[in-house]
Amino acid sequence: MPNQTRSIESSFAALSDPTRLAVIARLCAGPATVSDLARPFDMALPSFTQHLGVLEKAGLITSRRKGRARHVSLNSEALRAAEDWLAHARREWEARFDRFEAHLARTQQENEDD
């Protein structure tokens, strides 16, 4: 299994909330200001910026101030790291399952040969 599970855990924790998932989904269409991101949510701005803080701390988004607005972008590398962890785990499991099926087929063949 891949190492560096610590940041992977914080990525998964950041993704475990509907508001934060919706923010990620929105940012896939391109960078946005904090006000634009907050608009669809019936939520006080401090609560919303807390969610952004969780995403930024986990490395899933980056933000920077331009003039009076704060602009937020997706960090696709962090998405890819989480995706890779899952893909690696799944492939390892599937390879093990394939070996198990091959073993079963061999055993059955041997039984039929007896």
Added chain:
Amino acid sequence: MPNQTRSIESSFAALSDPTRLAVIARLCAGPATVSDLARPFDMALPSFTQHLGVLEKAGLITSRRKGRARHVSLNSEALRAAEDWLAHARREWEARFDRFEAHLARTQQENEDD
């Protein structure tokens, strides 16, 4: 973005803990009993089975009793669903980034042509 974010959130929440990530990593090597899974952890069994409960509720593992032991398996479909969500988000972002780069290149070319 993919629908059905509810179960994706619970998958991410289930993956946001080091013990539970380690259990998933261990199960990639094949099914195991609860006692086998618990052995490496310095944790009371009730706390450990609570972690298994979170993974099972999120659909990442399945368990069934055989004789006196409970056997736990990975559910790779749930891993794949979480992986697909991330892959879809990342690809959408990358496609948008490619379009943006193509637009920049075109604009630069037009400026040079003027």
